[in-house]
Amino acid sequence: MHKLETLRRRYGAFLSLCGTAAGVLIFAVMLLVVANVAMRYLFNRPVTGTLELTESALPLIIFMSLALTQMHGGHIKVVLLTRRLPERLARAANVLAMLAGFVLFAWAAHAGWMMAAKSFAIGELERGSIRFPIWPVKFAVCFGLALLAVQYLLDAVWAALGGKFGDGSGEVME
Amino acid sequence: AQADTYKWITFKPQGAGDAQAVTTQWLVDEFAKRTEGMHSIEVFWGGSVAKTREIPEALSAGVGDFGDIITPYFPDLLPLNNAVGFFIPQPMNSLEVGQFMEKMHATYPQFSAELENQNLHAFGFRPLEDYGLLCTKPVKSAADMKGLRIRSYGFAYPKLIEALGASPVSIATSEAYEALQRSIIDCTPIGPALARGWKYDEVAKYYVEVPLGASFGHLLAMNLDSYNAMDDETRGVIDQLGKDYLVEYARVLDEDAARVRELWKGELGVEVIPFPKEDLLGVLDDAGVQEVRQEWIGKADALGVPAEEIAESFDFDTPS
Amino acid sequence: MSSLLIGGIGVAGLFGGILLGINVMVVLGLVGAFGLASIVGVKAATAMLGTVFFDTTHSFHFSVIPLFLLMGFFAMRAGLGEDLFEATTKWLGNLRGGLAISTTLGAAAFGAASGSSVGTATVFTKLALPQMLDRGYDKSLASASIAIAGTLAVMIPPSALVVVYGILTDSSIGALLIAGFLPGIVFALVLCLAIWLTVLRNPGLAPRESHRFTLREKLASLKLAGPLVLIILLIVAGLYAGIFTPTEAGGIGAFATFLLAVIRHRGLAGVELRRTLLETIQTSAMIFGILICALVFSKFLALSGVANAVGGTLAGLEVNRWVIVLLVSLIYLALGMMMDAPALLAITLPITHPVMMDLGFDPIWFGIFVVLLVEIGAVTPPVGINCFVVQSASNGRVSLEQVFRGLLPFVLAGFAMLVLLCLVPQIALFLPETML
Ligand code: NA
Numbered sequence: 013m014h015k016l017e018t019l020r021r022r023y024g025a026f027l028s029l030c031g032t033a034a035g036v037l038i039f040a041v042m043l044l045v046v047a048n049v050a051m052r053y054l055f056n057r058p059v060t061g062t063l064e065l066t067e068s069a070l071p072l073i074i075f076m077s078l079a080l081t082q083m084h085g086g087h088i089k090v091v092l093l094t095r096r097l098p099e100r101l102a103r104a105a106n107v108l109a110m111l112a113g114f115v116l117f118a119w120a121a122h123a124g125w126m127m128a129a130k131s132f133a134i135g136e137l138e139r140g141s142i143r144f145p146i147w148p149v150k151f152a153v154c155f156g157l158a159l160l161a162v163q164y165l166l167d168a169v170w171a172a173l174g175g176k177f178g179d180g181s182g183e184v185m186e
Numbered sequence: 187a188q189a190d191t192y193k194w195i196t197f198k199p200q201g202a203g204d205a206q207a208v209t210t211q212w213l214v215d216e217f218a219k220r221t222e223g224m225h226s227i228e229v230f231w232g233g234s235v236a237k238t239r240e241i242p243e244a245l246s247a248g249v250g251d252f253g254d255i256i257t258p259y260f261p262d263l264l265p266l267n268n269a270v271g272f273f274i275p276q277p278m279n280s281l282e283v284g285q286f287m288e289k290m291h292a293t294y295p296q297f298s299a300e301l302e303n304q305n306l307h308a309f310g311f312r313p314l315e316d317y318g319l320l321c322t323k324p325v326k327s328a329a330d331m332k333g334l335r336i337r338s339y340g341f342a343y344p345k346l347i348e349a350l351g352a353s354p355v356s357i358a359t360s361e362a363y364e365a366l367q368r369s370i371i372d373c374t375p376i377g378p379a380l381a382r383g384w385k386y387d388e389v390a391k392y393y394v395e396v397p398l399g400a401s402f403g404h405l406l407a408m409n410l411d412s413y414n415a416m417d418d419e420t421r422g423v424i425d426q427l428g429k430d431y432l433v434e435y436a437r438v439l440d441e442d443a444a445r446v447r448e449l450w451k452g453e454l455g456v457e458v459i460p461f462p463k464e465d466l467l468g469v470l471d472d473a474g475v476q477e478v479r480q481e482w483i484g485k486a487d488a489l490g491v492p493a494e495e496i497a498e499s500f501d502f503d504t505p506s
Numbered sequence: 507m508s509s510l511l512i513g514g515i516g517v518a519g520l521f522g523g524i525l526l527g528i529n530v531m532v533v534l535g536l537v538g539a540f541g542l543a544s545i546v547g548v549k550a551a552t553a554m555l556g557t558v559f560f561d562t563t564h565s566f567h568f569s570v571i572p573l574f575l576l577m578g579f580f581a582m583r584a585g586l587g588e589d590l591f592e593a594t595t596k597w598l599g600n601l602r603g604g605l606a607i608s609t610t611l612g613a614a615a616f617g618a619a620s621g622s623s624v625g626t627a628t629v630f631t632k633l634a635l636p637q638m639l640d641r642g643y644d645k646s647l648a649s650a651s652i653a654i655a656g657t658l659a660v661m662i663p664p665s666a667l668v669v670v671y672g673i674l675t676d677s678s679i680g681a682l683l684i685a686g687f688l689p690g691i692v693f694a695l696v697l698c699l700a701i702w703l704t705v706l707r708n709p710g711l712a713p714r715e716s717h718r719f720t721l722r723e724k725l726a727s728l729k730l731a732g733p734l735v736l737i738i739l740l741i742v743a744g745l746y747a748g749i750f751t752p753t754e755a756g757g758i759g760a761f762a763t764f765l766l767a768v769i770r771h772r773g774l775a776g777v778e779l780r781r782t783l784l785e786t787i788q789t790s791a792m793i794f795g796i797l798i799c800a801l802v803f804s805k806f807l808a809l810s811g812v813a814n815a816v817g818g819t820l821a822g823l824e825v826n827r828w829v830i831v832l833l834v835s836l837i838y839l840a841l842g843m844m845m846d847a848p849a850l851l852a853i854t855l856p857i858t859h860p861v862m863m864d865l866g867f868d869p870i871w872f873g874i875f876v877v878l879l880v881e882i883g884a885v886t887p888p889v890g891i892n893c894f895v896v897q898s899a900s901n902g903r904v905s906l907e908q909v910f911r912g913l914l915p916f917v918l919a920g921f922a923m924l925v926l927l928c929l930v931p932q933i934a935l936f937l938p939e940t941m942l
């Protein structure tokens with residue numbers, strides 16, 4: 013239990029790092045969009061590649077944050093019924109819920125890996141006013157899905173051992 | 187034999203009413219008729235099962251049996267079948283582009299092998315219409331294009347637009363209406379029927395007949411296993427339907443384009459402006475344009491087809 | 507087993523899983539994936555899972571959602587909520603139910619800078635709830651009026667949910683955003699009327715405010731609202747007069763509120779940039795997680811034939827088209843009890859949108875109508891996300907039951923607004939139709 017707690021904390025610190033990177037990225041996208049408009053109106057020279065960079069940034073932003081959101085209990089659920097259950101049953105339901113998340117996202121990560129590998133094999137490019145390889149973004153999506161699967165697995169073990177979840181940012185619904 | 191209901195997955199909304207949607211329905215009806223009601227196709231319209239970018243994977247894995255693949259979205263996955271897209275402008279019209287694709291598939295097994303590798307089979311080809319440039323201001327020559335912001339997408343347009351002295355701006359299809367309206371772009375490459383379909387002609391009133399040619403287009407594709415599992419008779423029906431489809435589609439497309447041009451003369455008030463062909467051909471030697479063409483030739487050579495020879499199909503006849 | 511039956515089992519599984527306390531995102535994705543596997547095979551289901559996450563997010567359009575959210579969070583840091591609430595209470599505090607009315611109008615104004623109903627409900631719970639409770643307002647009236655006022659941020663542009671509708675139905679996002687402006691204002695007024703009438707019937711719910719502000723104080727408070735006027739001009743006028751596209755409006759709006767926050771705190775330190783960014787990306791992840799998994803589920807629903815069966819039944823009914831509107835509304839209200847707004851839109855629009863278009867309704871009008879419907883769902887029990895947010899932001903001063911108990915007049919006001927939209931569609935259509 014103690015070891016698991018340490019593991020969860022370290023893993024959480026890593027997820028926070030990923031989240032911070034995603035946050036920096038959304039801020040950069042904001043600046044890019046503003047720069048593009050400014051350059052268009054002031055100099056009739058829009059920033060080349062605004063669309064391509066913006067659309068490739070979004071998957072990175074989302075998938076670097078999914079697991080962190082789960083760690084903070086930010087994904088919506090309904091505990092209307094489960095909070096009325098006796099302790100043991102409630103714990104079982106919680107383990108089941110976390111395992112369900114693990115199964116889905118492990119499956120999705122596996123599927124995402126195959127797509128990313130295929131994209132890498134054909135050297136897939138983002139093609140527009142600028143060009144760059146798109147497969148790194150696909151691998152990042154897969155990585156984010158895997159991070160989320162691991163978080164669900166940690167949470168499942170945690171719940172099975174009787175660990176409690178804080179109500180995080182207050183978005184867990186009761 | 188048992189009766190089969192096949193699934194067709196498409197991005198096209200059922201009510202779209204354009205040549206693509208109308209002829210998809212035609213094909214489905216013909217299939218039922220020609221198999222004498224034995225087999226049928228159920229269409230899942232509007233991306234309800236798979237969106238444009240998901241269709242090749244979905245089809246390949248058997249989510250559906252039939253589907254339309256927007257080829258230019260997959261230049262790295264399907265380089266050979268994307269040949270036409272690397273050669274803008276080129277002289278062929280819609281029907282000719284469709285026939286070109288049929289000829290390529292009949293002549294070079296590499297074209298269908300590229301699809302078979304993805305567990306796909308193409309039984310028909312749906313080219314797009316002849317493209318010109320729809321603009322918010324009159325453009326009469328290449329000189330008028332200098333400094334214009336022109337919508338670009340795909341792999342050939344950016345370099346071509348730069349070669350013409352304009353700046354390419356990437357804009358999503360669904361944002362192009364607002365971009366034209368707000369002067370974020372001055373022009374977009376498009377044909378009359380699509381311009382009407384997306385209502386771009388409400389906000390851009392000059393259609394410049396830049397002879398960009400027809401582009402390709404959509405593969406009418408099948409899951410390879412579903413195709414192979416058909417009995418000989420049904421497979422024969424599909425093979426023939428693919429050929430007949432091109433003729434029917436080209437007919438509906440021409441009708442559409444003619445109807446739109448009538449509307450333009452009337453209430454919509456879109457002015458059609460001729461454009462000197464030599465102004466366009468003058469930039470074909472541009473290094474950027476040539477680089478895109480050479481990219482395809484390099485890829486295709488590596489895949490074992492006589493690329494230089496095929497590329498000659500895209501040469502404009504030198505004016506005598 | 508027939509596909510329709512599998513579809514039916516899937517729908518039952520969805521509700522069962524949600525009630526078991528599994529994340530809504532996970533239930534949608536898992537039922538969808540297993541459903542696909544049972545209809546077209548495991549390989550096919552895996553292929554869909556492999557593409558849907560990347561392809562849905564690899565989109566220029568969708569980047570407007572985190573930008574709108576960022577704008578809302580910066581607006582919070584810039585203290586726009588405080589300023590607006592202060593200004594509206596000075597002017598309207600003395601009315602019957604004046605604090606609740608001030609909250610509603612303040613939230614409507616704040617909605618012009620925030621794209622999320624949950625965010626707005628949070629801000630005004632922190633600002634207005636303590637004030638109302640300290641002055642003896644009824645807990646149910648106070649908390650419920652904040653929960654519903656949050657939904658105004660979704661009607662008034664910017665709005666993440668309206669963007670979701672636009673993308674799912676291929677409608678013009680610019681026109682949709684502008685279309686929500688007037689209905690948002692009208693709905694705010696309808697809600698004020700509901701508060702006024704509720705207090706008129708039972709004056710004990712809200713003691714009259716005795717402190718009066720001088721005209722000078724009132725006029726001075728208008729200055730506080732200045733920055734917001736700037737934002738409204740930027741966003742609404744920018745979209746309406748055609749200076750930039752919706753995505754650009756998101757970027758510029760976020761940047762403008764960022765500058766306001768920096769000015770307010772005289773530097774970056776007070777803006778808590780890292781925290782703001784983390785809040786933005788986590789809310790974005792929550793929305794996209796639900797949205798993508800809802801898409802997996804809706805693919806399954808489409809393939810199973812359930813979607814076609816429901817849509818076909820609706821379209822085939824030989825009744826007046828307004829009866830269909832009523833049926834569609836009831837479906838949304840029923841599902842809205844259970845489900846979160848983006849998920850609800852992703853699952854239902856492939857079914858209802860074609861039906862409504864066949865009946866000749868305007869896609870922009872239907873967008874506003876349906877957004878109002880799912881936002882009513884955002885307050886109705888048992889799953890009323892705005893109520894959860896108000897309760898959890900109240901630091902234990904109100905219970906969930908108390909929030910729900912106060913909702914009746916506001917849900918009725920929501921119905922009145924729906925009827926108003928049907929009777930006078932021009933409320934939604936006037937601005938987009940006159941857009942430059
Ligand atoms: Na808003």
Ligand code: NA
Nearest residue numbers: 842843883889
């Ligand atoms: Na609800």
